[in-house]
Amino acid sequence: MIINGLVLVICVSTVLVFYRQVHHAVLSQIQARLSSAAACISVQIDPETHKFLASHNDASTPQYRQTRALLRRLMAVNPEIKDVYTMSPGKQPMMWEFVVDADAERPARPGEKYDVTPYPELRAALSRPSAEPEVIRDKWGYWISGYAPIKDASGRSIGIVGVDMSADQLNQEMAGVHAIGILAITLAIFASVVLGQAICSFFTGKISALVERLNAAAHGDLSTLADDSRKDEIGDVARAFNHLILSLQRKDKMIRETNTDYLTGLNNHRYFQQRLRVELAKADENSTHVGLLMIDIDLFKLVNDSLGHTVGDEILRQVAGLLMQNVADNQTVSRYGGEEFAVILPDTGAEEAEETAKRLHQIITEASFEVQPERVNQSKAGHHSTIALTVSMGVAAYPLHSKKQDGLIMAADIALHQAKHTGRDRVCAYNTIKEAHIDPYEVYTFIHDPSKSAIEALAAAVDARDHYTRNHSEQVSKYALMIGRGLGLKEGEIELLRKAGLLHDVGKIGIPDYVLNKPSSLTKEEAGIIRTHPAMGESIIRKSRNLDAVLPAILHHHERYDGKGYPARLAGKDIPLLARIIGVADAFDALQANRPYRKSLTAQEAVNELRRNSGMQFDPEIVEAFVSQIELTTESTFLDKAA
Numbered sequence: 001m002i003i004n005g006l007v008l009v010i011c012v013s014t015v016l017v018f019y020r021q022v023h024h025a026v027l028s029q030i031q032a033r034l035s036s037a038a039a040c041i042s043v044q045i046d047p048e049t050h051k052f053l054a055s056h057n058d059a060s061t062p063q064y065r066q067t068r069a070l071l072r073r074l075m076a077v078n079p080e081i082k083d084v085y086t087m088s089p090g091k092q093p094m095m096w097e098f099v100v101d102a103d104a105e106r107p108a109r110p111g112e113k114y115d116v117t118p119y120p121e122l123r124a125a126l127s128r129p130s131a132e133p134e135v136i137r138d139k140w141g142y143w144i145s146g147y148a149p150i151k152d153a154s155g156r157s158i159g160i161v162g163v164d165m166s167a168d169q170l171n172q173e174m175a176g177v178h179a180i181g182i183l184a185i186t187l188a189i190f191a192s193v194v195l196g197q198a199i200c201s202f203f204t205g206k207i208s209a210l211v212e213r214l215n216a217a218a219h220g221d222l223s224t225l226a227d228d229s230r231k232d233e234i235g236d237v238a239r240a241f242n243h244l245i246l247s248l249q250r251k252d253k254m255i256r257e258t259n260t261d262y263l264t265g266l267n268n269h270r271y272f273q274q275r276l277r278v279e280l281a282k283a284d285e286n287s288t289h290v291g292l293l294m295i296d297i298d299l300f301k302l303v304n305d306s307l308g309h310t311v312g313d314e315i316l317r318q319v320a321g322l323l324m325q326n327v328a329d330n331q332t333v334s335r336y337g338g339e340e341f342a343v344i345l346p347d348t349g350a351e352e353a354e355e356t357a358k359r360l361h362q363i364i365t366e367a368s369f370e371v372q373p374e375r376v377n378q379s380k381a382g383h384h385s386t387i388a389l390t391v392s393m394g395v396a397a398y399p400l401h402s403k404k405q406d407g408l409i410m411a412a413d414i415a416l417h418q419a420k421h422t423g424r425d426r427v428c429a430y431n432t433i434k435e436a437h438i439d440p441y442e443v444y445t446f447i448h449d450p451s452k453s454a455i456e457a458l459a460a461a462v463d464a465r466d467h468y469t470r471n472h473s474e475q476v477s478k479y480a481l482m483i484g485r486g487l488g489l490k491e492g493e494i495e496l497l498r499k500a501g502l503l504h505d506v507g508k509i510g511i512p513d514y515v516l517n518k519p520s521s522l523t524k525e526e527a528g529i530i531r532t533h534p535a536m537g538e539s540i541i542r543k544s545r546n547l548d549a550v551l552p553a554i555l556h557h558h559e560r561y562d563g564k565g566y567p568a569r570l571a572g573k574d575i576p577l578l579a580r581i582i583g584v585a586d587a588f589d590a591l592q593a594n595r596p597y598r599k600s601l602t603a604q605e606a607v608n609e610l611r612r613n614s615g616m617q618f619d620p621e622i623v624e625a626f627v628s629q630i631e632l633t634t635e636s637t638f639l640d641k642a643a
Contacts, residue, residue, distance in 0.1 A: 031131035034146025042161040047152040071102035088159035126157040142167035261335040264320035272334035291345030291353025294394040294412040298424040300339035350397035390425035407441030418510040421532040459502040477501025479585035486625035500553035507537025553578035580619045
């Protein structure tokens with residue numbers, strides 16, 4: 001009797017412990033599922049659109065309907081989810097506002113207030129995905145909720161996505177756990193009374209094995225399932241445990257897939273940004289450095305065009321594998337996009353990062369990339385089974401080149417542009433380009449906010465690098481506007497001229513200081529580097545929003561009317577009109593600046609030089625329009641003042 005009593009106490013206690021662990025694990029899995037669903041939807045929401053909705057509070061706008069449709073798609077594929085909504089902090093610290101609500105039956109209106117004081121996990125969602133630890137109650141009912149932050153391009157949280165599961169649905173999911181717990185306790189009592197110590201010991205051993213597996217799962221081991229071959233209650237418990245583990249495995253797989261590039265198996269752009277943020281935080285904490293490499297396969301479009309995209313995809317996989325084989329365990333390789341890769345180098349300064357880049361560059365350029373003959377378009381590529389590649393690399397280091405994450409990426413990207421535009425197949429470090437005149441974060445800020453003030457600030461920073469051209473961009477913009485008005489251009493074209501004039505030399509960001517400010521005449525090689533700045537500028541401005549119309553002016557402002565200019569040797573009217581105008585304005589201002597190879601000219605001498613080269617370097621119509629505008633200037637005379 002005593003033995004049966006002891007066995008009963010031990011057996012029931014063990015089952016209760018196991019039941020609590022299973023109950024907690026299932027609840028945790030539900031919470032993780034909800035917060036993961038919220039995180040998946042949050043990265044799909046356009047933060048700029050969400051800001052617009054938060055400020056307009058209008059459920060009839062297309063932006064609201066599009067966002068609500070996105071939230072409803074999540075509900076459609078997840079029947080367990082009863083509502084998805086977004087919120088933003090209000091003016092009062094604990095009084096937030098609803099923005100978009102997917103629920104058609106009881107939607108919260110945009111701008112509706114919600115007191116978040118009782119919900120610390122909801123407030124915590126501004127910084128990380130979270131979930132309520134238990135069922136909460138509000139005016140709409142009983143819920144368990146998961147949340148995730150909505151972040152803008154700078155990484156600042158502007159709101160949250162909330163995902164609700166009803167208490168009834170939660171009870172349905174937990175019903176099996178409750179039934180198993182009751183059944184297990186009943187079985188333990190029956191076994192201890194009827195069969196005695198031996199039977200109790202048998203069941204205790206089986207349950208202990210399950211507890212051991214559950215503890216292992218709690219520490220991250222999801223690789224092994226319990227033996228669920230039994231047809232009794234122990235088998236039921238084991239099957240419930242296995243169902244939990246399989247659910248966690250699916251979640252783990254989903255997270256890996258979210259962070260993995262489908263083609264190469266490398267980390268994707270999203271994971272790269274997250275990992276870089278972590279490494280920079282560690283560097284700040286430990287006062288260390290982080291190196292960053294940007295790698296681009298040269299002329300990869302030709303590979304796709306000549307061999308086909310299937311072969312191109314295979315080459316991307318092989319390059320990815322080669323990079324993974326030749327980096328350290330603590331270094332992260334990601335596919336940044338297209339044929340571009342990124343490598344994060346923790347605890348690595350600028351010089352060491354450049355050495356790593358040169359080593360990887362040599363490995364890739366010396367490798368032969370295998371192409372399976374059956375994958376090659378025979379009519380285009382013959383029977384070649386291997387090809388060689390070259391790559392261009394940009395190198396930057398934190399905090400030397402920028403103290404911000406986006407600035408560091410921009411520094412490496414600018415260095416990569418220089419490597420590509422100065423001949424490809426080379427490594428270029430950002431510290432060979434600039435000294436201290438411009439922070440690449442300024443370029444990043446401009447790209448994401450091409451406002452008038454941002455354009456003017458960037459132009460001033462570019463001009464500050466060139467000792468010979470102070471205020472040059474501003475002057476070129478002013479002269480270009482004069483020409484545009486003289487030609488009778490429309491106001492829209494006039495505004496494009498203003499922007500093009502300010503930005504025409506932005507590519508000089510990528511020109512090394514020793515070339516840009518050389519006190520003597522340039523060598524042929526150095527002149528070639530200078531000639532890359534239009535293409536470099538076009539590449540940088542192409543990343544910006546709403547500036548596509550000025551790209552031809554930036555790229556072609558050094559073409560000549562007789563076809564002897566660069567970079568495309570266009571001639572006559574084939575040169576875009578805005579580029580021809582910028583070319584005249586640029587030359588007029590440059591002629592009045594001192595250069596190592598000549599003294600500055602007066603304004604009248606500069607006009608004479610424009611006319612002398614009219615029809616050869618410059619469009620005659622534009623030259624005469626400019627001269628006419630100068631002569632019409634009423635502040636005494638422009639030429640006399642300039643002289």
